[in-house]
Amino acid sequence: MLRTRLSICRKKVSYRTEADALAIVFASGLPLRPYRCDRCLQFHLTSRRKGKRVPRMASVVTG
Numbered sequence: 001m002l003r004t005r006l007s008i009c010r011k012k013v014s015y016r017t018e019a020d021a022l023a024i025v026f027a028s029g030l031p032l033r034p035y036r037c038d039r040c041l042q043f044h045l046t047s048r049r050k051g052k053r054v055p056r057m058a059s060v061v062t063g
Contacts, residue, residue, distance in 0.1 A: 004039050004044075012037075013044070014040060015043040015044070015045075016042060017043065018034050018036070018043050020043070022034055024045065025045065030047075032046065032047055033046060033049065
């Protein structure tokens, strides 16, 4: 597992919850996914998808 570089973490927008990050993903329509940062423990967005679960709108509505 790769660690997020601190310099990258500081440049990214942080979201307190996964739901907050997912709301931005679905509003933007861009192919992004949230992940919990191992540096700040908040959520960031990434476009990397290799081997990762793609978030579904249903998980936001029901979760």
